[in-house]
Amino acid sequence: MEKPAALAELVRVKARRDTVDLDYLRAARAAAENASQREIARILALSQPAVNKILARAKGIADLRPTFHGATPFEIAQRYSGGFIDRAQVIDELARWPYLPKPKADDFDDVWEPGEGTWYDVEEALQQGLIDGEIYEAAQSRRHVLKQ
Template identity: 40%
Template sequence: MTIMEIPAEARAAVRARRRKEIDELDYRRELRRLGERGYTQTQIAGWLGIAQPSVTSALKTAAKVSLPAEGFSGATPYEICQRYAAGFVDRAQLVDELSRWQYVPRGTTSGPLDDLIVDPPGSWAEVEQAAYAGLIGDDIYEEVFERRHPRAAAV
């Protein structure tokens, strides 16, 4: 369900929720950067107005967060779509970044009886998931697909 399919009364709440998710991700990345730059947990706690043990916990969580790829607004195609849905990137930037992304190959099975496929981060499956989740519309999905596969789209 895209934002336009959500009742007008609920759109502000949906966008705020999406912005909150991205803000939390950005917060963790900034904490990670501060830790990597050698600032002490006491310094960070003082700046943020939180207890030092909270910084310890937050830094452990932040260490697991991937940084955005060079030249991209997000660390994965799904995150780029999240940023678009939250209003942090415009349509042109979204299409450009998704079109330029170096997608990893999709998951494969390990044998004829194994039907469980887990797609790795950074695969085209993330764009499909973003479309399914309503972060991007079918028009954007199709435009990016056509840019990446001009012959397939023409057939």
């Protein structure tokens, strides 16, 4: 396997792993609404302290947005890269996402943190190889059409 193909495969598998991890944490959190940590530990063949750690991690995970395959545009791109959604779906969802406005720079300096839910998520997904330039351009073009 040549190096570029191996690197592309590595990005794809990492996106799949990260997406499955998010799904696992969300499922554990949902299960904890109706089952004790001991019950969950028994089902998963884990210790109760291990389940407690999983649930602690799950607290910080946002739920999927209705009509979207992710809690953020970046997660949508991860799902595409991992093979969970197709090209048309990722373009549609990145175009329809209700992006937060770019934060204003501080009065004292030009530093700003983009945060999740801004177009920066899509730029980051492009930089990390989760989507390609054609997807980026198609989502951006469709987004501008939808704004009109």
